Amino acid sequence: MVTAARGVASRSTARRDAIVGVAMTHFSERPYEDVFIADICREAGVAHGLVSYYFGGKKGLFAAAVKQAWQEMLDHERPTDLEVAASDRVRGYIRRHFEYVEQHPKRFTVLMHSTSADPQIREVAQTAQGTALMELMSTLGCPINPPPKLRLAIMGWAGFLDRATMDWLLHDKPTMDEVAEMCRETLVLVIRVANGVRFDEMTDEQALLQVSRLD
Template sequence: MRTRLSTQQRREQLLGIGAGLFAKRPYDEVPIEEVAEIAQVSRGLLYHYFPTKKDFFAEIVRGQRDQLLEMSAPDPALPVVEQLRAGLDVYLEFARTHPDGYRIVHRATGGDDDAIREIREAGMAANAERILTALGALTTVTETTRVAVRGWLTFVATVILGWLDQPTITQDELRDLCARTLFAAVGVTP
């Protein structure tokens, strides 16, 4: 029997189901009908909320990215090194407690979809700006610094994905590795 939900509740339900499915299987292997079946709604109702499968997937990626950005916002009252450590702690804890959401944001392809690339790029740009702003208190931010931070963000995403699949070191060890790598990449001794 189908449960009556408010528009917002139904939308959130559909996004949650989709997030779970897309985190475990590639985009092309998740039929929209499966989402509708799990939610016990018609495919037409799902398309009422999200006009296409790509729109649905993009909204999932955007939602997971926004949640992660909100949770990892830096505390400017902390010293720079502590801001970084605190941000990494939140990021790693999100990945550990929301592995599906983390995988969606960092493994999302959605085919050759420009919207997905733009969502991921906006998340990376927001994180890079946060880090560059903090680093500005320790060093002069140059174009080399910017390139190093962008590369470091890709490194962090990759090592966290590997850690989620095979957690061979502790969360604290991974955080410290990531922090040391950033400072080495930008040539700063904390």
């Protein structure tokens, strides 16, 4: 009985994952309003009713796709145990960001398209983006409630990273190393400006460490 129940659960998970996977492709290729559940179900090889059963409808399916894409990217970006120095953590975080996007361009496109959907979908996207911002601040060693100028600087940089990443995907692009280093240098720059640090006063590592020492 237990084995049979596990088999049913496994098949259910596989069907759900298949639907989300196909949905990510469709939502990445056209606006939300132009995506049709019937097309997704046909491609996924499932009955139309399963979308309502698993997700409650199209909005729920899109929300699931957005949440999964954010979570996968966050899991990939997290610093490793070997990255102890602040500069190593930041460099690794940004490098893994571009690695993930290169490997899963459609998932990242879904995230970028989510900002133009209806209010309910935007709320889902904003919640996921807020989680991503907290992950970034954790990587930097920020206090729970960073000073306003520092929070503004990091939020602005996060928007810059998203737009730079999308442009890197869509156009003739520099190498991954080049774009990752450019984004790292930009982050250090905005942190220096937010903290009022002159460029000749300290190294990048020292500037990044200042973030964790702010009250």
